[in-house]
Amino acid sequence: xxxxxxxxxxxxxxxxxxxxxxxxxxxxxxxxxxxxxxxxxxxxxxxxxxxxxxxxxxxxxxxxxxxxxxxxxxxxxxxxxxxxxxxxxxxxxxxxxxxxxxxxxxxxxxxxxxxxxxxxxxxxxxxxxxxxxxxxxxxxxxxxxxxxxxxxxxxxxxxxxxxxxxxxxxxxxxxxxxxxxxxxxxxxxxxxxxxxxxxxxxxxxxxxxxxxxxxxxxxxxxxxxxxxxxxxxxxxxxxxxxxxxxxxxxxxxxxxxxxx
Numbered sequence: 001x002x003x004x005x006x007x008x009x010x011x012x013x014x015x016x017x018x019x020x021x022x023x024x025x026x027x028x029x030x031x032x033x034x035x036x037x038x039x040x041x042x043x044x045x046x047x048x049x050x051x052x053x054x055x056x057x058x059x060x061x062x063x064x065x066x067x068x069x070x071x072x073x074x075x076x077x078x079x080x081x082x083x084x085x086x087x088x089x090x091x092x093x094x095x096x097x098x099x100x101x102x103x104x105x106x107x108x109x110x111x112x113x114x115x116x117x118x119x120x121x122x123x124x125x126x127x128x129x130x131x132x133x134x135x136x137x138x139x140x141x142x143x144x145x146x147x148x149x150x151x152x153x154x155x156x157x158x159x160x161x162x163x164x165x166x167x168x169x170x171x172x173x174x175x176x177x178x179x180x181x182x183x184x185x186x187x188x189x190x191x192x193x194x195x196x197x198x199x200x201x202x203x204x205x206x207x208x209x210x211x212x213x214x215x216x217x218x219x220x221x222x223x224x225x226x227x228x229x230x231x232x233x234x235x236x237x238x239x240x241x242x243x244x245x246x247x248x249x250x251x252x253x254x255x256x257x258x259x260x
Contacts, residue, residue, distance in 0.1 A: 143235065144178045144259040151207050154216065155252040159223070159244040166247040169231070170240045172216070172255050177235040180260040181214050186238055188228035191218045191253070203256075212260030214238060216253065223249025 052060070144150060152172065159166040187203050203215035214233070218225070227243040242251065 142177060144174070144176045144257075146259050147211060149207075149209060149256055149258045150174055150176060150178065151254065151256040153252070153254050154240075156242050156250045158248050158250045159242070160247055165243060166245070166249065167241060167243045168250060170242060171237065172214075172240065173237040174235070174257065178257055178259050179235055180212055181233055181235075181238070181257060183230040183233040183238075185212055186214045186216065186230040186233055186240070188216045188225075188240070188242075189218060190225060191221060206254050207256050209256040209258045211258045214255065214257040216240060216255045218251055219253035221249070221251035225249075225251060 152175075154170050154172050156168045156170040159168040189203050202210040202213040203217070204210075206217045209215040216228070224245040225242055226245055229241045229243075230238050231241050232239040244250075
């Protein structure tokens with residue numbers, strides 16, 4: 001594109017020169033055409049006459065120079081043209097493909113351990129709970145422990161005739177099984193003298209008995225007790241036979257047994 005700023009001659013000058021050249025060339029061709037019918041020699045002269053002569057060349061240069069002077073300066077800027085209509089919206093572009101996942105970053109180093117916090121204050125001591133009720137004596141394998149003592153009471157029924165004389169039986173039962181009490185380890189302690197069969201060496205007094213002994217203490221006896229005999233003695237207790245002087249007599253008292 002030619003621009004008045006970059007070409008002093010300008011587009012109008014070019015158009016004027018082209019019009020002048022065509023006018024001159026056209027006149028030359030018209031003149032040569034009239035002479036073309038006479039001969040071939042005239043025809044050659046007509047072709048030669050078709051170019052610009054020296055005078056015509058000077059005229060072209062003068063016209064170009066005059067036109068160039070008119071466009072040496074830049075004219076004032078013309079008014080802004082009317083904005084053109086907005087073109088149609090372009091089609092939406094295609095969605096791009098998803099990018100590949102990046103590789104996982106390396107794990108960071110473990111941070112340093114924090115300082116140990118201060119020890120909290122010791123809490124207040126709670127109140128002591130109430131003492132529970134006393135339990136049953138402790139037993140090993142369900143029997144009375146060694147050196148421990150059980151105690152209780154006994155009563156004989158009114159005596160009757162057993163064939164050889166008046167007698168009665170009394171059963172004494174242990175609340176906890178007791179091992180090691182044989183029939184020969186049962187002592188009957190009367191309440192009055194004279195002492196009847198039995199020994200007091202292993203029976204210190206009511207509620208007590210030496211280790212491995214069962215002591216039967218008589219508290220009251222209605223009628224004389226002539227003899228006693230342990231019929232059965234095992235871990236559960238003893239069955240005692242009491243022989244009296246006459247029928248209708250009975251006795252009662254306490255007992256104590258200590259595990260060997």
